[in-house]
Amino acid sequence: MLILTAALAALAAAGARAEVYELDTAHTVVGFKAAHIFGKVPGRFTKFSGTFTYDPKNPQSWSAQADIDPASINTDTPKRDAHLKSADFFDVVKCPAMTFKSTKVTDVKGNHAKLHGDLTMHCVTKPVVLDLEIDGVGKDPWGNVEASFTATATVNRKDWGINWNKALDSGGVLVGDEIAIELDVTGTPKKADAPAKN
Numbered sequence: 001m002l003i004l005t006a007a008l009a010a011l012a013a014a015g016a017r018a019e020v021y022e023l024d025t026a027h028t029v030v031g032f033k034a035a036h037i038f039g040k041v042p043g044r045f046t047k048f049s050g051t052f053t054y055d056p057k058n059p060q061s062w063s064a065q066a067d068i069d070p071a072s073i074n075t076d077t078p079k080r081d082a083h084l085k086s087a088d089f090f091d092v093v094k095c096p097a098m099t100f101k102s103t104k105v106t107d108v109k110g111n112h113a114k115l116h117g118d119l120t121m122h123c124v125t126k127p128v129v130l131d132l133e134i135d136g137v138g139k140d141p142w143g144n145v146e147a148s149f150t151a152t153a154t155v156n157r158k159d160w161g162i163n164w165n166k167a168l169d170s171g172g173v174l175v176g177d178e179i180a181i182e183l184d185v186t187g188t189p190k191k192a193d194a195p196a197k198n
Helices: 078-085
Strands: 019-023 029-036 039-045 048-054 063-068 098-109 112-121 124-139 145-156 175-189
Touching (some): 124 175
Antiparallel strands (some): 029 039
16 A cells, blocks of 8 residues: 555665655555455555655655555455455545655654655545665666665554454454555656757
């Protein structure tokens, strides 16, 4: 999930000015895990976009935003994915947008920080805090700048009005309320927009 999106606080590179980076969708995973009966089920969203800014000398200028298509949810089980898209869970027909927008960064210590922001899903917006860890920044073998980091959080799906469940005969419920957000993010410098033609 999310919002994934999310993202930001992660480059230690190239100068003191704020840079704008785009999510590299081929090398970014917007993932999650949810308790299911006695085990856990991993999943991911496969359609998303986003940007983040970074200035190594001014953490308060860091920002991030992401847009995620909830209909792209994939747990490698088509029947379960169809249920997750239904009104019991994400209700993607009524609520086709999932977004994240950062509000501030705190607790910057070495390559770790906390990214605060607003996560909108299931037509509800709630604050979340992501734990960030910068994995690395630099050039790949072809000279392209890349920045990679991980971001994690645990949220309660009921806070976003996703309440469906079923009781188990052995006790407990079918689906856990706590959802682990797991983001593996790579960004590349955003290309300047082409000048408008007269």
